[in-house]
Amino acid sequence: MTYLAKSPWIIHYDASSCNGCDIEILACLTPMYDVERFGIINTGNPKHADIFVVTGSINEANREVIQNIYNQMPDPKVVVAVGICACSGGVFRECYNVAGGIDKLIPVDVYVPGCAARPESIIDGIVTAWGILEEKLKNKVSSPMVSDHDHKAHHKHAQGGAQ
Amino acid sequence: MSKQITVPFGPQHPVLPEPLHLDLVLEDEKVVDVIPTIGYVHRGLEKLVEKREYTEYVFIAERICGICSFIHSQTYVQGIEQIMGLEIPERAQYLRTIWSEYSRLHSHLLWLGCFADSMGFESVFMNSWRLREHILDDLEATTGGRVIQGVCKVGGVRRDITPEKLDEMVKGLKGIEHELQDLTNVFLHDSSIQHRLKGIGVLSKEDAYYLGAVGPTARGSGLAIDIRETGYAAFGKINFKPVVEYDGDCYARCAVRAKEMFTSIDIIEQCAKKIPDGTVDMKVTGAPDGEYFSRAEQPRGEVIHYIKGNGKKNLVRHRVRTPTFTNIPPLVTLLKGCDLADVPVIVLTIDPCIGCAER
Numbered sequence: 001m002t003y004l005a006k007s008p009w010i011i012h013y014d015a016s017s018c019n020g021c022d023i024e025i026l027a028c029l030t031p032m033y034d035v036e037r038f039g040i041i042n043t044g045n046p047k048h049a050d051i052f053v054v055t056g057s058i059n060e061a062n063r064e065v066i067q068n069i070y071n072q073m074p075d076p077k078v079v080v081a082v083g084i085c086a087c088s089g090g091v092f093r094e095c096y097n098v099a100g101g102i103d104k105l106i107p108v109d110v111y112v113p114g115c116a117a118r119p120e121s122i123i124d125g126i127v128t129a130w131g132i133l134e135e136k137l138k139n140k141v142s143s144p145m146v147s148d149h150d151h152k153a154h155h156k157h158a159q160g161g162a163q
Numbered sequence: 164m165s166k167q168i169t170v171p172f173g174p175q176h177p178v179l180p181e182p183l184h185l186d187l188v189l190e191d192e193k194v195v196d197v198i199p200t201i202g203y204v205h206r207g208l209e210k211l212v213e214k215r216e217y218t219e220y221v222f223i224a225e226r227i228c229g230i231c232s233f234i235h236s237q238t239y240v241q242g243i244e245q246i247m248g249l250e251i252p253e254r255a256q257y258l259r260t261i262w263s264e265y266s267r268l269h270s271h272l273l274w275l276g277c278f279a280d281s282m283g284f285e286s287v288f289m290n291s292w293r294l295r296e297h298i299l300d301d302l303e304a305t306t307g308g309r310v311i312q313g314v315c316k317v318g319g320v321r322r323d324i325t326p327e328k329l330d331e332m333v334k335g336l337k338g339i340e341h342e343l344q345d346l347t348n349v350f351l352h353d354s355s356i357q358h359r360l361k362g363i364g365v366l367s368k369e370d371a372y373y374l375g376a377v378g379p380t381a382r383g384s385g386l387a388i389d390i391r392e393t394g395y396a397a398f399g400k401i402n403f404k405p406v407v408e409y410d411g412d413c414y415a416r417c418a419v420r421a422k423e424m425f426t427s428i429d430i431i432e433q434c435a436k437k438i439p440d441g442t443v444d445m446k447v448t449g450a451p452d453g454e455y456f457s458r459a460e461q462p463r464g465e466v467i468h469y470i471k472g473n474g475k476k477n478l479v480r481h482r483v484r485t486p487t488f489t490n491i492p493p494l495v496t497l498l499k500g501c502d503l504a505d506v507p508v509i510v511l512t513i514d515p516c517i518g519c520a521e522r
Contacts, residue, residue: 014181016204019518020229020310022180023273027299030276030292044176061202062182065174091226094214097207116229116310 007039008130011049013069016098017056020116021083025053028126033119040126046072051129052079057089058105059097067146070106076136077143078129080110083117090115106146165190172506174203179510180277181517189503197498199491205521212478217243217451218317220478224468227483228519229310230273231461233266235468235483235519236315241395242457242470243317251445253397255319257438260397261329262306262314263459264427264434269298270462271420271427274514275350278417281507282359287349294346297339301332319444329435336428343428347421360414364497364509367411374492378464379423380513383416385409390460401433416512420462450476461486463514485519 014022028035029042043049046069058066070079081102084090088101102108109132112125135141168189174182182203188196211223224239225232237259244251272295279287299309305324306312314321324332350356366376371384381388382405389405391398406422408415451472458467464486471480490513497509 012180013175014204014517016206017518018226018229018232019181019516020226020232023229023310026180026273026277027292027296030296031289032293032296046175056204057206059203059205061205062174065182065203069175091223092206092208092211094211095207096210097205115226116308118309 006050007041008050008126008133009041009043009048010051010053010126011043011046011069011073012053012055013066015054015056015062015066015086015102016059016092017083017085018116021055021085021114021122024116024119025055025082025122028119028122033123035123035126038127046070047074049073050077050133051126052077052106053082053126054079054086054102055082057085057092057098057101059099063099063105066102066105070143071145075142076133076140078109078133078136079106080112080125080129081108082112082122082125084113084115087111087113107143167195170503172510179515179517181515183510183515183517185498185506185510187498187503187506192503194498194501194503194506197495199495201491201517201521203521204517208522209481209483212481214477216476217472217478218447220481221316222313224481225311225313225315227485227522228516230270230516231266231463231466231519232311233306233315234263234459234461234466236312237263237396238457238459238466238468239470239481240315240317241459242455242468243451243472245455245457246451246453246470246472247317247447247449249318249445249447251319252442253439254323254441255443256397257434258320258324258443259315260401261324261431261434261438262302262312262320263396264430265298265302267427267462268424269295269302270514271424272298274420274462274511275346275417278508278511279350281511282356284356287346291346294339294342297335301335304328305332316444318447319442321444323443329438333432333435336431340425340428343424347424350417350421357414359505359508360417361410361412363413363505364501364512365410365412366493366497368409370496371411371493374496375489376464376493377486377489378461378514379416379419380464380490380493382406382419383408383512384411388465390458390465393458395459397434397437398430400437401430403430403433413508413512420514450474451478461519463487463516463519464490466519483519483522485516485522487513487516487520490515491520
């Protein structure tokens, strides 16, 4: 990755995170880590975003929101799961309202470990995602629309966890 | 009367790092009603007490929220220690006080930054987060973690701070104090900020009391509620006065937080002077049998951990009532009658921490 055609804009959504990873993502934007020097900007609009940064795991209330944001993003798009909760559910994986990592719902390209993920590893994750984005652009990869066809199976799991 | 329209605010909104959903019912530009919806971050971690031992559960309690993480773990272990009748070493009490004030400093700086961002004041956002990194550096050097510290345990704390490091920390705080002063001057005296904040979102003292406001939201309306005055940890041996403002508007709530940072620096300084020598932890055997309401002052207000044990390794019940949860009814009152353009500013003045509120 020596030449970059465009500045990747990120959109951040807090799925059911404890805030720890979210404030570390914000810390990446501020003078100490300053990802804006790479042209990375945190946008609020899914239609302007290239990289979807998700923290926290999926639950009943937010699965629709995550799918909506993902489906509204234009191709090529890359998903980065930040923090162990987004990767697998983390310490909360046994909770009744946690259905596991983000990859159960949308395709994830980069996993950033840590609880909370450190700004350095988040930047590393975003830069890796950037490479994948370039690759997808070159190969004209189109991402699938995601929908909740396996929701029933999830619902069973959620009820099982609560008992 | 003009036609009413409903505008959704959140759960994914540029001004909120966290998902809070509000249905704003508008008549022209005025908000006439607000219907909050929560549940986007609910994990159900209170139920995990059945699967984790009470000593392990400290890590879960700490992860209720990544901003007030230290104070959550502190409140939880205080409750367990009270049930088990443990007298933890005094040095550990002082260290907990120091770290909880560091958490308050980092939380308030974070809030001042996000608040400036909600008004479109980007450079102040950057500056307060730059100062916050200084606080996080000290937290990381002494506890090992930036936002999740993992340093509290039943019976004390895991790490000690050497006297030299403590000196260095106080000197460092004194060193950034004039920069903090510059930063708070912007919030307290800049005319464009005052124009956005003064007289906006007024919460009367009566409303604040009856709607159960806590923390800076209550103190901005003239209610001097500060749980630190009950003297938990080492706060009983420290001289400090809660910061109280009387106007009840956005400016007053902002001023409370801005001034509280200097109180926190003062408390850390006093702790560094008074801290006794000795061990920082004790051996704990057995399991809690009984129940306790543990209270502490978070950056956002009073937090209550209700803990019930039956003499087994797993607790029977753990219940948390967080400050943001009780500050939502005042928020709904504040939003009624305001302009749509002021909604982000007013929402941020209660410092919503959804991770806490929904657990």
